[in-house]
Amino acid sequence: xxxxxxxxxxxxxxxxxxxxxxxxxxxxxxxxxxxxxxxxxxxxxxxxxxxxxxxxxxxxxxxxxxxxxxxxxxxxxxxxxxxxxxxxxxxxxxxxxxxxxxxxxxxxxxxxxxxxxxxxxxxxxxxxxxxxxxxxxxxxxxxxxxxxxxxxxxxxxxxxxxxxxxxxxxxxxxxxxxxxxxxxxxxxxxxxxxxxxxxxxxxxxxxxxxxxxxxxxxxxxxxxxxxxxxxxxxxxxxxxxxxxxxxxxxxxxxxxxxxxxxxxxxxxxxxxxxxxxxxxxxxxxxxxxxxxxxxxxxxxxxxxxxxxxxxxxxx
Ligand code: PMV
Numbered sequence: 001x002x003x004x005x006x007x008x009x010x011x012x013x014x015x016x017x018x019x020x021x022x023x024x025x026x027x028x029x030x031x032x033x034x035x036x037x038x039x040x041x042x043x044x045x046x047x048x049x050x051x052x053x054x055x056x057x058x059x060x061x062x063x064x065x066x067x068x069x070x071x072x073x074x075x076x077x078x079x080x081x082x083x084x085x086x087x088x089x090x091x092x093x094x095x096x097x098x099x100x101x102x103x104x105x106x107x108x109x110x111x112x113x114x115x116x117x118x119x120x121x122x123x124x125x126x127x128x129x130x131x132x133x134x135x136x137x138x139x140x141x142x143x144x145x146x147x148x149x150x151x152x153x154x155x156x157x158x159x160x161x162x163x164x165x166x167x168x169x170x171x172x173x174x175x176x177x178x179x180x181x182x183x184x185x186x187x188x189x190x191x192x193x194x195x196x197x198x199x200x201x202x203x204x205x206x207x208x209x210x211x212x213x214x215x216x217x218x219x220x221x222x223x224x225x226x227x228x229x230x231x232x233x234x235x236x237x238x239x240x241x242x243x244x245x246x247x248x249x250x251x252x253x254x255x256x257x258x259x260x261x262x263x264x265x266x267x268x269x270x271x272x273x274x275x276x277x278x279x280x281x282x283x284x285x286x287x288x289x290x291x292x293x294x295x296x297x298x299x300x301x302x303x304x305x306x307x308x309x310x311x312x313x314x315x
Pocket of ligand 1: 013016017018019020021104105106107108145147148149150151152192196275276277278
Protein backbone atom coordinates (compact mmCIF):
# COMPACT_ATOMS: atom_id res chain seq x y z
CA UNK A 1 0.00 0.00 0.00
CA UNK A 2 1.77 3.19 -1.12
CA UNK A 3 1.80 6.52 0.75
CA UNK A 4 -0.86 8.95 -0.47
CA UNK A 5 -0.64 12.75 -0.41
CA UNK A 6 -3.35 15.32 -1.12
CA UNK A 7 -3.37 19.09 -0.85
CA UNK A 8 -6.10 21.73 -0.87
CA UNK A 9 -5.90 25.50 -1.39
CA UNK A 10 -6.91 28.32 0.91
CA UNK A 11 -9.73 30.61 -0.12
CA UNK A 12 -10.98 34.11 0.21
CA UNK A 13 -14.50 35.41 -0.01
CA UNK A 14 -14.66 38.26 -2.52
CA UNK A 15 -18.25 39.23 -1.74
CA UNK A 16 -21.13 38.12 0.43
CA UNK A 17 -19.77 36.62 3.66
CA UNK A 18 -22.31 36.31 6.48
CA UNK A 19 -25.23 37.12 4.16
CA UNK A 20 -24.46 33.77 2.50
CA UNK A 21 -25.42 32.04 5.76
CA UNK A 22 -28.89 33.57 5.27
CA UNK A 23 -29.32 32.32 1.72
CA UNK A 24 -27.88 35.25 -0.21
CA UNK A 25 -25.28 34.60 -2.93
CA UNK A 26 -21.55 35.07 -2.36
CA UNK A 27 -18.40 34.82 -4.45
CA UNK A 28 -15.31 32.95 -3.29
CA UNK A 29 -12.03 32.13 -5.00
CA UNK A 30 -9.26 29.65 -4.20
CA UNK A 31 -5.87 30.98 -3.12
CA UNK A 32 -3.21 28.57 -4.29
CA UNK A 33 -0.19 30.18 -2.61
CA UNK A 34 -1.33 28.76 0.72
CA UNK A 35 -2.30 25.10 1.07
CA UNK A 36 -3.13 22.33 3.50
CA UNK A 37 -1.48 18.98 2.99
CA UNK A 38 -2.28 15.49 4.28
CA UNK A 39 0.07 12.55 3.86
CA UNK A 40 -0.97 9.02 4.80
CA UNK A 41 1.88 6.54 5.25
CA UNK A 42 1.27 2.81 5.73
CA UNK A 43 2.70 1.28 8.91
CA UNK A 44 2.90 -2.42 8.00
CA UNK A 45 4.65 -3.29 11.26
CA UNK A 46 1.88 -1.80 13.44
CA UNK A 47 -1.28 -3.64 14.45
CA UNK A 48 -4.26 -3.36 12.07
CA UNK A 49 -6.46 -0.37 12.77
CA UNK A 50 -3.80 1.65 14.56
CA UNK A 51 -3.95 5.19 13.17
CA UNK A 52 -1.43 7.76 14.36
CA UNK A 53 -2.11 11.43 13.77
CA UNK A 54 0.58 14.06 13.55
CA UNK A 55 -0.36 17.71 13.14
CA UNK A 56 2.79 19.59 14.16
CA UNK A 57 1.26 23.04 13.45
CA UNK A 58 -1.11 22.53 16.37
CA UNK A 59 1.27 20.40 18.46
CA UNK A 60 -0.76 17.24 18.00
CA UNK A 61 0.75 13.77 18.02
CA UNK A 62 -1.60 11.01 19.15
CA UNK A 63 -3.24 7.80 18.13
CA UNK A 64 -6.74 8.25 16.87
CA UNK A 65 -8.42 6.59 19.86
CA UNK A 66 -6.73 9.15 22.15
CA UNK A 67 -8.63 11.95 20.43
CA UNK A 68 -12.13 12.98 21.48
CA UNK A 69 -14.86 11.47 19.29
CA UNK A 70 -15.73 14.85 17.75
CA UNK A 71 -12.15 15.89 17.03
CA UNK A 72 -12.24 17.00 13.38
CA UNK A 73 -9.41 14.71 12.28
CA UNK A 74 -10.87 11.67 14.03
CA UNK A 75 -14.31 12.54 12.69
CA UNK A 76 -12.99 12.73 9.12
CA UNK A 77 -11.12 9.43 9.35
CA UNK A 78 -14.13 7.59 10.76
CA UNK A 79 -16.55 9.13 8.27
CA UNK A 80 -14.27 8.29 5.33
CA UNK A 81 -14.06 4.68 6.51
CA UNK A 82 -17.84 4.44 6.79
CA UNK A 83 -18.67 6.31 3.54
CA UNK A 84 -16.13 4.40 1.48
CA UNK A 85 -17.38 1.08 2.84
CA UNK A 86 -13.83 -0.08 3.66
CA UNK A 87 -14.02 -3.21 5.79
CA UNK A 88 -10.45 -3.10 7.13
CA UNK A 89 -8.46 -0.16 8.40
CA UNK A 90 -4.75 -0.68 7.65
CA UNK A 91 -2.33 0.76 10.22
CA UNK A 92 -1.03 4.12 9.12
CA UNK A 93 0.33 7.51 10.14
CA UNK A 94 -1.50 10.60 8.96
CA UNK A 95 0.48 13.82 8.88
CA UNK A 96 -1.39 17.07 8.42
CA UNK A 97 0.33 20.40 7.78
CA UNK A 98 -0.90 23.73 6.50
CA UNK A 99 0.50 27.05 5.37
CA UNK A 100 -2.96 28.62 5.59
CA UNK A 101 -3.10 30.91 8.64
CA UNK A 102 -5.53 29.51 11.23
CA UNK A 103 -8.76 31.30 12.16
CA UNK A 104 -8.06 34.08 9.71
CA UNK A 105 -10.86 33.80 7.17
CA UNK A 106 -8.84 31.80 4.65
CA UNK A 107 -10.62 28.50 5.05
CA UNK A 108 -7.90 26.60 6.89
CA UNK A 109 -10.32 24.18 8.56
CA UNK A 110 -12.11 23.27 5.32
CA UNK A 111 -8.79 22.92 3.48
CA UNK A 112 -7.42 20.54 6.12
CA UNK A 113 -10.62 18.49 5.87
CA UNK A 114 -10.56 18.33 2.07
CA UNK A 115 -6.87 17.34 1.94
CA UNK A 116 -7.39 14.73 4.64
CA UNK A 117 -10.54 13.26 3.07
CA UNK A 118 -8.83 12.93 -0.31
CA UNK A 119 -5.59 11.50 1.06
CA UNK A 120 -7.27 9.04 3.38
CA UNK A 121 -9.90 7.82 0.91
CA UNK A 122 -7.11 7.46 -1.67
CA UNK A 123 -5.06 5.47 0.86
CA UNK A 124 -8.00 3.12 1.38
CA UNK A 125 -8.11 2.65 -2.39
CA UNK A 126 -11.54 4.26 -2.56
CA UNK A 127 -11.18 7.86 -3.71
CA UNK A 128 -14.39 9.81 -3.21
CA UNK A 129 -16.19 12.01 -5.73
CA UNK A 130 -15.82 15.78 -5.40
CA UNK A 131 -19.42 15.96 -4.28
CA UNK A 132 -18.82 13.52 -1.42
CA UNK A 133 -15.56 15.23 -0.47
CA UNK A 134 -17.38 18.55 -0.22
CA UNK A 135 -20.30 17.01 1.71
CA UNK A 136 -17.97 15.41 4.25
CA UNK A 137 -15.96 18.62 4.67
CA UNK A 138 -19.28 20.40 5.25
CA UNK A 139 -20.12 17.95 8.05
CA UNK A 140 -16.82 18.88 9.72
CA UNK A 141 -17.53 22.58 9.24
CA UNK A 142 -20.81 22.06 11.08
CA UNK A 143 -18.99 20.58 14.09
CA UNK A 144 -16.56 23.50 14.11
CA UNK A 145 -18.71 26.45 13.10
CA UNK A 146 -22.30 25.58 13.98
CA UNK A 147 -24.20 26.95 10.99
CA UNK A 148 -21.79 27.25 8.06
CA UNK A 149 -23.16 28.23 4.67
CA UNK A 150 -21.13 25.59 2.80
CA UNK A 151 -19.15 28.11 0.74
CA UNK A 152 -15.73 27.18 2.20
CA UNK A 153 -15.94 23.44 1.56
CA UNK A 154 -17.34 24.11 -1.92
CA UNK A 155 -14.70 26.54 -3.20
CA UNK A 156 -11.89 24.53 -1.63
CA UNK A 157 -13.07 21.15 -2.94
CA UNK A 158 -13.60 22.33 -6.52
CA UNK A 159 -10.67 24.79 -6.37
CA UNK A 160 -12.30 27.19 -8.83
CA UNK A 161 -13.96 30.60 -8.36
CA UNK A 162 -17.61 30.08 -7.42
CA UNK A 163 -20.81 32.07 -7.23
CA UNK A 164 -22.42 30.25 -4.34
CA UNK A 165 -25.92 30.30 -2.96
CA UNK A 166 -27.12 27.77 -0.39
CA UNK A 167 -29.45 25.21 -1.95
CA UNK A 168 -28.62 26.19 -5.55
CA UNK A 169 -26.41 24.43 -8.01
CA UNK A 170 -22.78 25.59 -7.72
CA UNK A 171 -21.96 28.12 -10.40
CA UNK A 172 -18.32 28.11 -11.50
CA UNK A 173 -17.18 31.61 -12.41
CA UNK A 174 -14.89 31.98 -15.37
CA UNK A 175 -12.48 34.85 -14.73
CA UNK A 176 -11.12 35.92 -18.11
CA UNK A 177 -9.61 39.19 -17.03
CA UNK A 178 -7.18 38.81 -14.09
CA UNK A 179 -8.21 40.10 -10.67
CA UNK A 180 -5.19 41.09 -8.60
CA UNK A 181 -5.66 41.21 -4.86
CA UNK A 182 -3.40 42.13 -2.01
CA UNK A 183 -4.29 40.03 1.02
CA UNK A 184 -3.26 41.40 4.40
CA UNK A 185 -3.52 39.15 7.41
CA UNK A 186 -3.97 41.11 10.63
CA UNK A 187 -2.51 38.20 12.60
CA UNK A 188 -5.50 38.51 14.93
CA UNK A 189 -7.31 35.20 15.13
CA UNK A 190 -11.05 35.25 15.30
CA UNK A 191 -13.57 32.45 15.70
CA UNK A 192 -15.97 32.26 12.76
CA UNK A 193 -18.40 30.38 15.01
CA UNK A 194 -18.47 33.41 17.32
CA UNK A 195 -18.90 36.07 14.64
CA UNK A 196 -21.61 34.00 12.97
CA UNK A 197 -23.34 33.57 16.36
CA UNK A 198 -23.09 37.33 17.05
CA UNK A 199 -24.65 38.13 13.69
CA UNK A 200 -27.43 35.68 14.52
CA UNK A 201 -28.07 37.48 17.82
CA UNK A 202 -28.28 40.77 15.92
CA UNK A 203 -30.66 39.23 13.41
CA UNK A 204 -32.83 37.80 16.19
CA UNK A 205 -32.97 41.26 17.77
CA UNK A 206 -33.94 43.09 14.57
CA UNK A 207 -34.66 40.65 11.76
CA UNK A 208 -36.10 43.28 9.39
CA UNK A 209 -32.95 45.44 9.52
CA UNK A 210 -30.59 42.49 9.07
CA UNK A 211 -32.65 40.99 6.23
CA UNK A 212 -32.44 44.37 4.47
CA UNK A 213 -28.65 44.46 4.96
CA UNK A 214 -28.31 40.87 3.72
CA UNK A 215 -30.43 41.75 0.66
CA UNK A 216 -28.08 44.61 -0.13
CA UNK A 217 -25.06 42.34 0.22
CA UNK A 218 -26.71 39.73 -2.02
CA UNK A 219 -27.33 42.40 -4.68
CA UNK A 220 -23.65 43.35 -4.53
CA UNK A 221 -22.63 39.71 -5.13
CA UNK A 222 -24.94 39.53 -8.16
CA UNK A 223 -23.58 42.76 -9.60
CA UNK A 224 -20.03 41.54 -8.99
CA UNK A 225 -20.77 38.31 -10.85
CA UNK A 226 -21.96 40.30 -13.87
CA UNK A 227 -18.87 42.50 -13.78
CA UNK A 228 -16.56 39.48 -13.53
CA UNK A 229 -18.30 37.78 -16.45
CA UNK A 230 -18.11 40.96 -18.53
CA UNK A 231 -14.34 41.04 -17.91
CA UNK A 232 -13.90 44.48 -16.35
CA UNK A 233 -12.72 43.69 -12.82
CA UNK A 234 -11.49 47.24 -12.09
CA UNK A 235 -15.06 48.26 -11.42
CA UNK A 236 -15.36 45.67 -8.64
CA UNK A 237 -13.59 48.13 -6.34
CA UNK A 238 -16.58 50.28 -5.46
CA UNK A 239 -18.66 47.15 -4.83
CA UNK A 240 -16.00 45.97 -2.37
CA UNK A 241 -16.22 49.28 -0.53
CA UNK A 242 -20.00 49.08 -0.41
CA UNK A 243 -19.78 45.51 0.88
CA UNK A 244 -17.35 46.64 3.61
CA UNK A 245 -19.77 49.37 4.73
CA UNK A 246 -22.51 46.75 5.08
CA UNK A 247 -20.19 44.37 6.96
CA UNK A 248 -19.48 47.18 9.39
CA UNK A 249 -23.21 47.67 9.87
CA UNK A 250 -23.69 44.03 10.78
CA UNK A 251 -20.88 44.42 13.30
CA UNK A 252 -18.16 42.09 11.99
CA UNK A 253 -15.40 44.56 11.21
CA UNK A 254 -12.97 45.91 13.81
CA UNK A 255 -10.77 48.95 14.31
CA UNK A 256 -7.76 47.11 12.91
CA UNK A 257 -9.59 45.85 9.83
CA UNK A 258 -11.14 49.29 9.22
CA UNK A 259 -7.73 50.92 9.46
CA UNK A 260 -6.22 48.37 7.02
CA UNK A 261 -9.04 49.10 4.57
CA UNK A 262 -8.34 52.84 4.91
CA UNK A 263 -4.60 52.27 4.45
CA UNK A 264 -5.21 50.20 1.31
CA UNK A 265 -7.49 52.86 -0.17
CA UNK A 266 -5.13 55.71 0.73
CA UNK A 267 -2.26 53.95 -1.03
CA UNK A 268 -4.08 53.39 -4.29
CA UNK A 269 -6.30 50.30 -3.98
CA UNK A 270 -9.42 50.28 -6.16
CA UNK A 271 -11.48 48.84 -3.33
CA UNK A 272 -10.98 46.95 -0.09
CA UNK A 273 -12.94 44.93 2.44
CA UNK A 274 -12.55 42.35 5.14
CA UNK A 275 -12.84 38.76 3.96
CA UNK A 276 -14.30 35.81 5.87
CA UNK A 277 -15.77 35.84 9.34
CA UNK A 278 -14.27 39.21 10.27
CA UNK A 279 -13.23 40.87 13.58
CA UNK A 280 -9.74 39.49 12.95
CA UNK A 281 -8.32 37.66 9.98
CA UNK A 282 -7.63 39.44 6.77
CA UNK A 283 -8.62 42.19 4.44
CA UNK A 284 -8.41 42.02 0.65
CA UNK A 285 -7.60 44.97 -1.56
CA UNK A 286 -8.24 45.11 -5.29
CA UNK A 287 -5.19 46.60 -7.00
CA UNK A 288 -3.99 47.60 -10.43
CA UNK A 289 -0.52 46.60 -11.58
CA UNK A 290 0.79 50.09 -10.74
CA UNK A 291 -0.53 50.17 -7.19
CA UNK A 292 0.26 46.60 -6.07
CA UNK A 293 3.60 47.34 -4.43
CA UNK A 294 2.44 50.59 -2.81
CA UNK A 295 -0.58 48.93 -1.28
CA UNK A 296 1.34 45.86 -0.10
CA UNK A 297 4.10 48.01 1.46
CA UNK A 298 1.62 50.34 3.14
CA UNK A 299 -0.24 47.40 4.69
CA UNK A 300 3.02 45.95 5.99
CA UNK A 301 3.89 49.31 7.54
CA UNK A 302 0.42 49.52 9.05
CA UNK A 303 1.19 46.33 10.98
CA UNK A 304 -0.19 43.48 8.89
CA UNK A 305 1.49 40.28 9.98
CA UNK A 306 1.58 38.82 6.51
CA UNK A 307 0.90 40.43 3.15
CA UNK A 308 0.79 38.66 -0.17
CA UNK A 309 -0.51 39.24 -3.65
CA UNK A 310 -2.65 36.82 -5.58
CA UNK A 311 -3.74 36.94 -9.19
CA UNK A 312 -7.03 35.26 -9.94
CA UNK A 313 -7.56 34.04 -13.47
CA UNK A 314 -9.35 30.96 -14.75
CA UNK A 315 -7.21 28.50 -16.71
O1 PMV B 1 -13.90 32.90 8.31
P1 PMV B 1 -14.12 31.85 7.29
O2 PMV B 1 -13.01 31.65 6.33
O3 PMV B 1 -14.53 30.55 7.90
O4 PMV B 1 -15.36 32.36 6.39
C1 PMV B 1 -16.63 32.44 6.98
C2 PMV B 1 -17.66 32.92 6.03
C3 PMV B 1 -19.02 33.17 6.69
O5 PMV B 1 -19.90 33.63 5.67
C4 PMV B 1 -18.93 34.23 7.76
C5 PMV B 1 -19.60 31.92 7.32
C6 PMV B 1 -20.05 30.87 6.32
O6 PMV B 1 -20.21 29.73 6.74
O7 PMV B 1 -20.32 31.20 5.15
